[in-house]
Amino acid sequence: MRLAAEKAEQERIEMERERQRLIQEEKERVERERMEAEEKAKRDIAEQNIRIKELKETRDLFNSFKQKMYGLKLEKRANEEWAQYMKCDGLPNPASLGEMNTYLYLWRSTEEQGVLTEVVKRTQEVLDLFKVLEELIDVPLNSSKQLLENWKQVRNDFRLELQKTLNRCTYLILRKMEDTMDSKDTIQLRYTKTFDHFILCLWTVTSLPQSEDPMPDVESKVPLEGDFPEVGITVKLPDSLFxxxxxxxxxxxxxxxxSDLCPLYYPNELPEQETKDMYETCLVEWDVKYEFQKIVDAENERRAQIAARVAAMRPVSSQEDARRGKKDRDKLAAQAAAIEAEMLELQKLQDIPIKPASEMFAEKEDKIQSEVKAQLQVNLRPHELNLRKYMILGGIYYIDLVQQPPQPLILHDLIHMPTELQPIDFHEKYVPPPPPEPGQRRLPEEIEAELKKQEEELEKLALASI
Incomplete structure (x- = not known):
């Protein structure tokens, strides 16, 4: 019994020493962090005042620069409009909706619409007008939203008319293909013209008189393949179109x-917090850090209270415990258990450092940036080009399969015929072979038959190589 009592007393003394050590360490830590927090708070306030003052001065300076630049741009635009008015070159003022619509009306009414020389001249004029119109749309300055939308509508009308003019030019060339196109052999005709703003290539076959003999085999037919090395394109058509x-x-x-007609051409709108300047961002950051600092101070206060409660609890020695009754001993046992629980919690808290306000703010910023990136992420439809990732630099290809227009004939009766390009409605359904089941072993004859069937299915399609 005596040895057990001495051992219990020794354990109590060790526990008391450990408790005092933890209490002392916690007091020193709390005091040290309090002093560091006070010094840091004073330093942060001084730095924040300097930062706010400098950012406000910088913002005001940049705002004054923006106002001056805005005035210079207005003056420059007025001078450009006056220079455009004084040119007297017969071209409209791109900023004037009335003049642009008048030009478009006269363009549609011209008798030479579709003639190649007229198309080349008109393309140059329209692209020159677009340079000014694009600047008006990209930098609207003091223009109203309605005027901006009208400019965009005029631009789209001009684009459609320009494409119609190119289609009309193609139609007129094919309308007299034996006179305008070069013969490659007895039935194949080609046409190629290169200009500054476009390259036009055509390929077709002439209709020969049909003999009474049966149709030749597929192998003896002329392959339906148009090769256009000027633009780096080869188009091969299936035999079903022979x-x-x-x-x-x-x-x-x-x-x-x-490109600007695609929904992905324009980026998604940024959230409000991403559009603030450095001055406003600095104020918001200071307010958020202040709230986080209050959380840190509250946590330090809670830990200090736990340390104070542990310090106020004094364990009873084994001699005193032996002199007490059973009821008092149960009460003291509960008190010892409470002391042990408080010490255990204090040890856990000491192992978990308190995050500073700056680290908490950085974590919040990372979370906000992740949400912003998710909002700016684009949703692509099948076969849609991501214009937020790629940009069109070398121009655009138009690869068209069109009907061959009727050739000029001496007719006694009036026959109504189409006077513009007519596309060929060509559709073929390609069914790829099903993939083999996992672990399935196939004979070479089966693989060869499957490849041959796939090749036959592919030959039904039109192949365009760029």
Whole structure:
């Protein structure tokens, strides 16, 4: 009994020493962090005042620069409008909706619409007008939203008319293909013209008189393949189109009038917090850090209270415990258990450092940035180009399969015929072979038969190589 009592007393003394050590360490830590926090708070306040003052001065300076630049841009635009008015070159003022619509009306009414020389001249004029119109749309300055939308509508109307003019030019060339196109052999005709803003390539076949002999085999037919090395395109058509009067057009335009019509061309709007300047951002950051600092101070206060409660609890020695009754001993046992629980919690808290306000703010910023990135992420539809990742630089290809227009004939009766390009409605359904089941072993004959069937299915499609 005596040895057990001495051992219990020794354990109590060791526990008391450990408790005092933890209490002392916690007091020193709390005092040290309190002093560091006070010094840091004074330093942060001084730095914040300097930062706010400098950022406000910088913001005001940049705002004054923006106002001056805005005035210079207005003056520059007024001078450009006056210079445009004094040119007297017959071209409209791109900023004037009335003049642009009048020009478009006269363009549509011209008798030479579609003539190649007129198309080349008109393309140059329209692209020159677009340079000014694009600047008006990109930098609207003091223009109203309605005027901006009207400019965009005029731009789209001009683009459509320009494409119609190119289509009309193609139609007129194919309308007299034996006179305008070069013969490659007895039935194949080609046409290629290169200009500054576009390259026009055509390929077609002429209709020969049919003999009474049966149709030749597929191997003896002329392959339906148009090769356009000027634009780097080769188009191969299936044999099912052999008896169809058709033509292939490969048109490369050196401008891009399609990208800004795509929904992905314009980025998503940024959240409000991402549009603030440095001055406003600094104020918001200070307020958020202040709230986080209050959380840190509250946690330090809670730990200090736990340390104070542990310090106020005094364990009873084994001699005193032996002199007490059973009821008092149960009460003291509960008190010892409470002391042990408080000490255990204090040890856990000492192992877990308190995050400073700056680290908590950085974590919040990372979370906000992740949410912003998720909002700015684009949702692509099948076969849609991501214009937030890629940009059109070398122009746009137009690869068209069109009907061969009727050729001039001496007719006694009036026959109504189409006067513009008519596309060929060509559709073929390609069914790829199903993938083999996992672990399935196939004979070489089966693999060869499957490849042959796949090749036959692919030959039904039109192949365009760029």
């Amino acid at each position: 008896d169809v009067p058709l033509a292939i057009r490969a048109l490369l335009v050196r401008y891009d009038h399609l």
